[in-house]
Amino acid sequence: MTGQGRLESIDITRLRWFVAVAEELHFARAARGLGISRQRLSGTVIELEEELDTKLFVPGAQPTQLSEDGQAVLEEARALIAAAPAEPVTATEAVDRLRVGFVPGVTVTKWERIWADRFPDIRLELIPVPMKEQESALRTDAVDMCFVRLPIDSDGMSAIPLYREVPVVVVPKDHPIALFEQVATVDLADERMQDATDLDEAAMTMELVAAVSGAAIVPHSIARLHHRKDLVYRLVTDVPETEVALAWLVDRTTELVEEFVGVVRGRSQRSTRSPSGQQANKPAKQQSPAKRKPAPAKKPAAAAKSKQGGAKKPGKRRGR
Structure with a gap:
């Protein structure tokens, strides 16, 4: 089993995330508490298992259970976290929801439905915003993103044009x-x-x-x-025509913002342009040559032929 010295090379944030799952024994609740997507949390745990070359949780167990190695890593991780300096809270970790505003006339039900199916553990708050307040709502952090009517001041702002209205x-x-x-x-x-x-x-x-x-x-x-x-x-x-766009402040481009952009743009759940898709499409760790099982030896042609019953004897006929 790995020693604490090996854990010291692992980023403390990843250890915190593992400890959150180990204590909750529930990936969705742990992700909600951390303010990240469940897909990202699962991907981080998988990477950690590959790095440590062990299973931290019992495969397929319902409810989630720590393995023996996972219990040992949990104790060591807690000790390292306790000794580490306090981490500043990032924008992604500070919230467990995404707040999306929309001006009059914009219908958001389709995107709300897709988000609920794709990220059931991350709350999507839809907030009506008067058109005259669409920019101030973004700049005062009243919303994380907003469906707006162009034009809008582009200074420090990202805006994706979506459609035009006659x-x-x-x-x-x-x-x-x-x-x-x-x-x-x-x-x-x-x-x-x-x-x-x-x-x-x-x-x-x-x-x-x-x-x-x-x-x-x-x-x-x-x-x-x-x-x-x-x-x-x-x-x-x-x-x-008037143009409707999805806008947000550039310096507030969080992972959840990127996920919602993917939803609105019609990207699939496994799209590599979305954070969760990048985790899902990451190739599995290849087994080292020393651990690969040797391929079974091929049977001699004669033996294979014998197993199939051999050739028919000449002159012998089957009865009807």
Whole structure:
């Protein structure tokens, strides 16, 4: 079995993570307490077992059980951790959740479902954010990431454009424009246009359109979000589209942020561009030549032929 001297060469953070699993005897709970993904924690334990050339946990045991070697390593690891200086808490270890904001009109249910399936032990908090606060929510750490409408100040910010939204004009149901499938701004020249630049007040804008028989141009998703039976909306062909993006601060690019980017971009769970995929796709440690079992010797051709019953004797026929 390994001695404490060999453990001294192992990063103290990895030892802390192993001790967390050994004390909880539950990978999901330990990962939640550490604020990391279960996949990353499992990968770290596997690497540790390979480095120490032993099994720290009983393979296949339910619930999780320490092996004899694992119990010995646990005692030695505790001693090393107790003697080590206190570690600063990193951004990843400080939280066990990911906070994602979204501005009006953005639907996040699909990504929420994928995240829940892929990372059931890491809480995803979805937080509605007024559009006028989308940037301040990120810069004041109210959220870790946010679905925003561009443009946004790019200083120190990462932003992944996701999709564009067509503009529509909202009018009363009995309005002449309701007869068309699409219109141009010239067709709206004589209309009483309501100011719809503040999308956070879109519900009030719709009230005004219905009350005074006016019109308002908004992104398609906003018209759907505030749909009313007495209003209809039609495509406007010559107004610029709006663009929705996923944004976060560059210096707060944590592992969970990278995982969520992978979810939104449609990467598979085993994608090597995501931290958990890198762990899952890491090649298994090859067995050293000294430990490989010799291949079984091939049987002589004659013996193999005899085992199969040999050749048929000439002249002998089978009866029916």
